[in-house]
Amino acid sequence: DQQVKQNSPSLSVQEGRISILNCDYTNSMFDYFLWYKKYPAEGPTFLISISSIKDKNEDGRFTVFLNKSAKHLSLHIVPSQPGDSAVYFCAALGGSQGGSEKLVFGKGTKLTVNP
Amino acid sequence: DTEVTQTPKHLVMGMTNKKSLKCEQHMGHRAMYWYKQKAKKPPELMFVYSYEKLSINESVPSRFSPECPNSSLLNLHLHALQPEDSALYLCASSHFVGGNEQFFGPGTRLTVL
Numbered sequence: 001d002q003q004v005k006q007n008s009p010s011l012s013v014q015e016g017r018i019s020i021l022n023c024d025y026t027n028s029m030f031d032y033f034l035w036y037k038k039y040p041a042e043g044p045t046f047l048i049s050i051s052s053i054k055d056k057n058e059d060g061r062f063t064v065f066l067n068k069s070a071k072h073l074s075l076h077i078v079p080s081q082p083g084d085s086a087v088y089f090c091a092a093l094g095g096s097q098g099g100s101e102k103l104v105f106g107k108g109t110k111l112t113v114n115p
Numbered sequence: 116d117t118e119v120t121q122t123p124k125h126l127v128m129g130m131t132n133k134k135s136l137k138c139e140q141h142m143g144h145r146a147m148y149w150y151k152q153k154a155k156k157p158p159e160l161m162f163v164y165s166y167e168k169l170s171i172n173e174s175v176p177s178r179f180s181p182e183c184p185n186s187s188l189l190n191l192h193l194h195a196l197q198p199e200d201s202a203l204y205l206c207a208s209s210h211f212v213g214g215n216e217q218f219f220g221p222g223t224r225l226t227v228l
Contacts, residue, residue: 034216043119043205043219044158089157102171103148103207103217105157 003027004092006106014114019077021109023090026071030104031094035064035075038087038108048075052094080113087111119220121206127226130196136223138189138206146170146212147189149181150205152222158205164189165212196227 005024013019023033031052036044050057050064050073057064063076077084090106119140128134138147145166150158162181163171169181178200180192189206203224207217 032215036219041203041222041224043121043207043222046216046218049216102160102163103158107157 002107003030004090004104004106006088006090006109008109009107010110010112012112012114013080015082016079019075019080019084019111019113021075021077021088021090021111023073023075023106024071025073025092027092027094027104028071029094030092032092033064033066033073034091034093034103035062036089036091036105037084038089044089047088077111080111082113082115085111085113119206119208119218121204121220121223123223124221125224125226127228128193128196129228130198132196133192133194135193136191136204136206136225138191138208138220139187140208140218140220141187142208142210142218143186144208144210144218145186146209146217147183148207148209148217149189149191150207150219152203152205162191163212170212193225196225198227201226 034049035047038044048059048062050066066073087108087110089108091103122137147164149161152158161175164183167183178195182190203222205222206220209217
């Protein structure tokens with residue numbers, strides 16, 4: 001049962017353009033969402049998060065949008081840079097009993113930014 | 116200090132060996148986590164410690180034994196592992212459980228022969 005879904009396994013964009021990574025979730029009790037970036041053979045690096053009481057959070061080139069009614073969130077990177085090339089994981093906290101302790105990850109989207 | 120450190124970076128062990136993975140953070144976080152990540156898969160939660168007490172065990176086999184000696188340290192003791200246990204083992208910490216960011220260490224790449 002995939003509670004956090006990233007339906008695009010890969011995305012390729014041109015340097016300077018916008019990268020949009022999408023994430024859908026099924027559990028309406030999730031109340032905190034996070035994006036992580038991961039390079040091969042390294043641990044995930046926290047990028048940006050959003051609470052369910054907000055619909056947008058911005059940090060430099062990174063903006064996360066949350067649409068609770070659609071159970072959908074997206075990460076916008078603008079402008080995209082070659083160094084942004086990595087696997088991006090969407091993750092959620094909350095859910096059922098004890099769920100606030102469990103970070104549920106999507107399967108990841110591999111972003112490639114071409115120079 | 117905003118880092119989570121893990122040692123060793125790489126570990127190769129036989130199925131009869133006993134080894135330990137170590138994780139350390141000095142951010143004052145009171146929640147610490149062990150995750151397992153196989154290639155091209157998302158991290159899977161193994162254990163959660165909250166205030167040095169085991170809070171969640173995700174039905175992990177007993178050949179994996181976690182230990183939290185103090186609020187800064189988290190160990191994972193390994194014994195009689197199987198080749199399918201080969202993976203990247205990630206440690207993470209957060210201020211407290213729930214509703215906040217988890218910060219990950221670089222991981223230990225474990226190979227079981």
